[in-house]
Amino acid sequence: MCGRAPVGHALWAADPVCAKMAASHHESDVFEFVVKKGFGVKGLADSGITSVPPRYIHPPDERIDRKKTIDASPFLGSPIDLSGLEGEKKDETIAAICEAASKLGFFQVVNHGVSLQVMERAKQDAHTFFNLSPEKKAVYLKGKTPCPNVFYSTSFGRRPRKNSFSWFIDLLTGIYGCRDAAHDYLKAASKMIQGILGALLRGLGVEYDESLLSCYMEAKAVNMNFYPPCPNPELTVGVGRHSDLAALTILLQDDIGGLFVKVEDGGWIEIPPVEGAIVVNVGDTLEILSNGRYKSAEHRVIASSTRARVSVPIFVSPRPHTMIGPLLGLAEKDGKTVYRHLLFGEYMTNYFGAAHQGKKTLVFARL
């Protein structure tokens, strides 16, 4: 049967059910194979398809055309040296972080305290996991996983096209080896996360209770994203345009590139891979906390036609019961209140629900 056979081209020929699915462009067959049986988008890629099934073809205005990408340099500065947060350059470094968060909402950091080895291991383990046989991965499918905080899922929709393997920090039971790499990465990144979020809150120039900083970064989730080689990357998207829910996203990308961010005039720039650098972006939650000063930018990802791309984001968020809204005193300082106060859980429900369809997710929290 499909679910027990090894991934690979031969599989299709060997198994009549799979062969039918491979040949079929029927949505229900593709859904059964990719989602239900847990083959994922990788299973499709491995089957040797020469064009993406119709379900993965996006409308022309949603496709990513590399040729239309604009020059990043007016928007994206050089990576910020985080060693400056300790010592004489502290104010200068805080100012650079705050400027980048206000201007583009994306920046890169170096000297962040996470070793190259830890970063490489996290990316490598994403490859290791996604290269497991479908039946091994299927054990972790959402709804089946023995540990609800660790699950494997694959997207199937008009918009996103990615396999996503999620690790949540409150996972304590070891059920798969790459848990260690994800945890090591998260542990190594914790000081950096606190430094960046602390700098951003401080840069708002209002007094705030230090305990709030811990509240806003209390829940951290590590995802492992896998983008298999795609026969027609220009017709589809790896991840469709979105802004992140979290306060901050700390993203490891590999050397392939393909992460695009929307800039104010409507163009898209690419965040180039820089060896040793980590990408940081503002999420909706921080845009709300900062009364709109920091920008939760729309971004999207294109797959490569030749190589499997991986990325490992850490989403830094409050817990659902935490109230979010512009920091006390900020609205007076800014002379306007852009966002209302609401529970993070309420915002999260809206973010993952259909309520915002066709609108930006942040509209829900706008006054």
Ligand SMILES: O=C(O)CCC(=O)C(=O)O
């Ligand atoms: O893969 C990437 O570079 C970014 C992925 C992303 O935007 C996300 O997981 O939210």
Ligand SMILES: [Fe+2]
């Ligand atoms: Fe994202």
